[in-house]
Amino acid sequence: MEKEHNLVPGDALWKRHLYRIIYRSDTRLGKLFDIILLSLILISTFIIMMESVPKLDKRFHYVFIISEWVISLFFTAEYWSRIAVLKNKKHYIFSFFGIIDFLALVPFYLSFIFPVTKYFLIFRMLRMLRVFRVFNLLDFMNDGTVIVRALKNSSRKIYIFLLFLVIFSVIVGSLMFMVEGGREGFETIPQAIYWAVVTVTTVGYGDVSPITPMGKFFAVILMLAGYSIIAVPTGIVTAEMRNKRQNLEKICERCGNEDIDDDARYCKQCGKKLA
Amino acid sequence: MEKEHNLVPGDALWKRHLYRIIYRSDTRLGKLFDIILLSLILISTFIIMMESVPKLDKRFHYVFIISEWVISLFFTAEYWSRIAVLKNKKHYIFSFFGIIDFLALVPFYLSFIFPVTKYFLIFRMLRMLRVFRVFNLLDFMNDGTVIVRALKNSSRKIYIFLLFLVIFSVIVGSLMFMVEGGREGFETIPQAIYWAVVTVTTVGYGDVSPITPMGKFFAVILMLAGYSIIAVPTGIVTAEMRNKRQNLEKICERCGNEDIDDDARYCKQCGKKLA
Amino acid sequence: MEKEHNLVPGDALWKRHLYRIIYRSDTRLGKLFDIILLSLILISTFIIMMESVPKLDKRFHYVFIISEWVISLFFTAEYWSRIAVLKNKKHYIFSFFGIIDFLALVPFYLSFIFPVTKYFLIFRMLRMLRVFRVFNLLDFMNDGTVIVRALKNSSRKIYIFLLFLVIFSVIVGSLMFMVEGGREGFETIPQAIYWAVVTVTTVGYGDVSPITPMGKFFAVILMLAGYSIIAVPTGIVTAEMRNKRQNLEKICERCGNEDIDDDARYCKQCGKKLA
Amino acid sequence: MEKEHNLVPGDALWKRHLYRIIYRSDTRLGKLFDIILLSLILISTFIIMMESVPKLDKRFHYVFIISEWVISLFFTAEYWSRIAVLKNKKHYIFSFFGIIDFLALVPFYLSFIFPVTKYFLIFRMLRMLRVFRVFNLLDFMNDGTVIVRALKNSSRKIYIFLLFLVIFSVIVGSLMFMVEGGREGFETIPQAIYWAVVTVTTVGYGDVSPITPMGKFFAVILMLAGYSIIAVPTGIVTAEMRNKRQNLEKICERCGNEDIDDDARYCKQCGKKLA
Incomplete structure (x- = not known):
């Protein structure tokens, strides 16, 4: 802004x-x-x-x-x-x-x-x-900036998570290229990687889906993995959002309490007036 | 109610x-x-x-x-x-x-x-x-009102998030309209926006899906973005819900402040010792 | 167990x-x-x-x-x-x-x-x-029981959330039955409700998908709603899980600190030995 | 690493x-x-x-x-x-x-x-x-290791969750095999389990989808269940990530306790005042 x-x-x-x-x-x-x-x-x-x-x-x-x-x-x-x-x-x-x-x-x-x-x-x-x-x-936009700030603060973690995800998808895609051979939708590795991303992000268009039992087995494992992985970005942003909800610099001079809300005027632990 | x-x-x-x-x-x-x-x-x-x-x-x-x-x-x-x-x-x-x-x-x-x-x-x-x-x-409905209240308190943030999402989908949809040209399912911009929303929300019907390699490439980026973005509303509501877990019955006798944390011993607004 | x-x-x-x-x-x-x-x-x-x-x-x-x-x-x-x-x-x-x-x-x-x-x-x-x-x-199963307990404690909230979701799906489904008339996949209200649940939960098989522009418009709104709603059960369980991570009954006799971990032997605020 | x-x-x-x-x-x-x-x-x-x-x-x-x-x-x-x-x-x-x-x-x-x-x-x-x-x-990779550590610490819980999920999918898949009989995509139990996983993880390819009203009814229940279940891994990782946000550098000089909260002023294990 x-x-x-x-x-x-x-x-x-x-x-x-x-x-x-x-x-x-x-x-x-x-x-x-x-x-x-x-x-x-x-x-x-x-x-x-x-x-x-x-x-x-x-x-x-x-x-x-x-x-x-x-x-x-x-x-x-x-x-x-x-x-x-x-x-x-x-x-x-x-x-x-x-x-x-x-x-x-x-x-x-x-x-x-x-x-x-x-x-x-x-x-x-x-x-x-x-x-x-x-x-x-x-x-x-006050509320909007809270979101933007939380995203910005966790952006490095999210980039790394996305890097993980891309490499994971590339390897899984290559694996499926081997397993499903030249079958429809798995003719090339980029195609298979496309399928892997569609699957792991739980989008699941269905324009490409595994056909062989072996392929379906791998797909099931990928889906379960993706289902657990989805927790990661959520965890990152949630932790970051909670973080931003309290004034991180304030501290009570008397009792050292650091858990001080933005709107606090007195320490909630010892009752001292905050500067 | x-x-x-x-x-x-x-x-x-x-x-x-x-x-x-x-x-x-x-x-x-x-x-x-x-x-x-x-x-x-x-x-x-x-x-x-x-x-x-x-x-x-x-x-x-x-x-x-x-x-x-x-x-x-x-x-x-x-x-x-x-x-x-x-x-x-x-x-x-x-x-x-x-x-x-x-x-x-x-x-x-x-x-x-x-x-x-x-x-x-x-x-x-x-x-x-x-x-x-x-x-x-x-x-x-006691438990229900907790949910409703958390949603209400975070509604402004969620609206802004949805606004982000809509604008994001409109721009991505227009981009895909350009990339996929007049191909099936991408004949008009509203159609392409429909596809973008279906994708970014991870619904993924598959009634419309990218056909060209370029289109698939953009779709992959969109999906990865959507996968990270999903964390935002979750983060908002979770932070809000935790918030609401504070003691709802406590109230400061002197200044009437109702925003009192579970572990507070003094009112953070007027410094009065809480009962 | x-x-x-x-x-x-x-x-x-x-x-x-x-x-x-x-x-x-x-x-x-x-x-x-x-x-x-x-x-x-x-x-x-x-x-x-x-x-x-x-x-x-x-x-x-x-x-x-x-x-x-x-x-x-x-x-x-x-x-x-x-x-x-x-x-x-x-x-x-x-x-x-x-x-x-x-x-x-x-x-x-x-x-x-x-x-x-x-x-x-x-x-x-x-x-x-x-x-x-x-x-x-x-x-x-120690870790398993943590999960089970968190689910049990938040089960009432989850039931009410599911009730919301079902009623929401029924109303949206009826709306789509009106909008999409007797078109394929929307021939009856139960069919349309099936579609609404498939959409709002972001499963999105694509066996039924809106055909008319009006229908697609409603579908887009439903998807965005579903995308925000998904945060609710997550928020409930997450809040519950964090909840279970600390001993809720312990309290420091000297300073009244209630934020006491399960394994704590001394108060982290005033250093008093806990009973 | x-x-x-x-x-x-x-x-x-x-x-x-x-x-x-x-x-x-x-x-x-x-x-x-x-x-x-x-x-x-x-x-x-x-x-x-x-x-x-x-x-x-x-x-x-x-x-x-x-x-x-x-x-x-x-x-x-x-x-x-x-x-x-x-x-x-x-x-x-x-x-x-x-x-x-x-x-x-x-x-x-x-x-x-x-x-x-x-x-x-x-x-x-x-x-x-x-x-x-x-x-x-x-x-x-500093940020990366935070993610990896959070995943590692919650891995046992996630394994058990996946075990739940697999057993749940197997039972639901068998049920659907009974309900949908030998219909397309439900010819064998492994096929039906594949469908159950595709559904419960909200991937929803649509290559297999229920055809009979009874099957659709069960599918709706499964989807709603899956929608609530998705909260579990998220809750696990989020709780773990918040956990790891505690001060990683602090350590008690007397007893070597490393599990020290950000707001702690005394060691919770031995009661020593922290520097």
Whole structure:
């Protein structure tokens, strides 16, 4: 998340006003702006989705195109305003949301030069991430940051767990390639690894499934393993989340009690007023 | 859950008696009433389910219709009694269970005016929710409320997690729409998003599954991500549940603080020694 | 688990000896007996499984039948010995394992009177449960009882959670029956409920999956809900397991610290020797 | 993980130098060596995977063969160096990674004597496990060992849980064999057990799924059971992980007790005040 207070507004009064509307939500206009922005992001995403349905695109083709124009122009105006009102422009432009805002605009303008391809689409979809900015402003993200922080703190452990999982899947996949030979869905090792991941994560599409009794036997072992393994990321994140729930730096000066809640004003063990 | 003690019985003695039977379960008649009610709810639900099976409906058509009549009349009588015995009638009528009770009756009476359509069905099914009322009375729900409270307390975090998940699925779905082109099951973006949700939640129907090697590669990454992500709601609820295990009965006499840990000897808000 | 010490051996010396061999595993013969028993249970289960494969049954028919005879006779002898050496015979006969032992023998003897049907099979399979008895003796079950206790203590909460889940599935299933009309796999409400359970538990066979866009939309919501709901039983059991890890009755007399581990001899807060 | 400091380097100076490069990563050359090793392991695994794809194998056959030669020779040189520089050679040769290193080389040399079969493949794939050694050196595994330790400490409980699960699946599978008779996918008991495991672990391929209403009813119960059961391994590992979060560095000076909670101020075993 970008730290909003690092973004110092420019000098002119209108810049300060606009800054408040765009970057804050403590005024009526600021809140209105956020809600309009949120609506446009959602509408825009919805249109991109509907455009991909041939039947709907045929029927509402011009509605979609005009809406896209209107929304893109609004987003462009918003992007320029965001830059204009700031003193430290670079800070915004190269921030996470600055890049997202830019990338969401690019495909619209590129489509004048290059023929529209479906590869633009994913950039247009990145607009959705802007939802978080609005939510951030609307003070809805305190709980979100708890989640993000817990994930971040346990990310190293999760990476290693995923590394384990990938290596495990590669070895199991190779084993199944040997066992199931060239049977359907196990023709190559990458295919067999795909099956192994589908199985161990308990997704189980069923587009590939073991056919020989030997293969089914190995599959059963893999499934039971996967069922036990699923506990690991859960354990990691849960332990981390509990961790984050108490102020780790506070300590009672009198009795040394370290189990102090964020909102505590007195030590629960000895009753001393906390600093 | 409605708070029963807010429902003051009417004046007349028979009202008081009926109130005790209907709203309480501390008398033999009251318990009998609850058990009959529970049975009728279950029988009624069972009949609705069986009615939908053509073979059974043909064979037992009149049994089903007559049962529905009997049960609906009983429920109607019960609904009127519930209102009659109360002084504060509005309180019940607009309470959660009051509305459920009403909605469960409506389709039966509407069927005299309008032709019976399957859209009535869902209202009739809402009767099932009344099971909770009976369980509530039978003092079986203490454990249930712990679950409900933990879910409620962590609901904001879960909403945000779901928001993350939806946006993640939308972006991944769009990506797969690009990768798998117009292949079966990935013809439109909403379709591809459907696939993404099916995959990331580890449901994995297999009605849609990636076909190209590139698509399978992305699917593998998505599955591994989903497998790690599943830890998040678990972590949230678990942390919350542990939280709620703190002493629910303790309260600080001086400042009224109710958030008191099991091992606390002093109030963490005002420093008072706890009894 | 039955409490072995309630089973008083009979008077005669050979009874005492046999008792030690059968019910204990602190002698060489006792351990040997346990290992033979364990092997026979596993072999017996393996044979029942193989018998069901026509190709193998044709080839090894007589091997299977003779093994079954030998094992059944051994189990019969064991059953009678178990009763013979005890004084309090009823206690064993009506204990959990006593009934299992009996049921595992019944189909063999019934097969002389009635024609063998596949319905005997499930009783023969119950023998597998006897594995736990042997493991119990071999002192391997301490960890098992922790699991069982945690499950038992949280069983009420889990039942209520399952009740929620069933009612939720019934209502969602009815909704989908309405949405997907009479389409394949959603012809009747019970069918639709089957689909709802398959989905919400993230099993996702794919034998039934939504076809209409509306149906897919509801399915997506159901999956996301199920994905959040899965956290509930995990939270319940985890909280319960942590719970059981500390002595809940101990308390430090001097400082009132209640967070006392099972193996603690001194209070970790004030250093007082614990009673 | 092998304890590197047990591997004493040989006497000669070049041995000490080579030892540092191979077994340590605190020099530039040592780090370079690790990175080359890591790259070769990954390239090698990638080649083995690609070889299994007929289309790619046809096109790049000689590229694959030459790379395999180069990598195998490098690994051979590395294996001999590893042994050469050590004094206590046996310690390495029979260590976990020593055996892995050896097994990864064997198929290459055996292929000169015996015709190449796909059964060599799995040994070649074991090379992937060497990744962990490199990561270990690069000090990336502290978090990994936390996971491994938590799994090890809860392994007994997990084994027993898996035993429960297997016996549960066998009994449920037999039951379904009876219910679904000889229907497709339930022709034999092992088949039915395969289905039971696929279901209870929530994998749900859908290659086998219940057909009769009775079978679907049992399947629903099994799924709900499995959904509750999944909480068990999670609870076990989570409890264990929280456990391991206690202060791993603290130790009682007087009695040597290492099981010291974060908030402990006195040793719970001997009552000594902790520093």
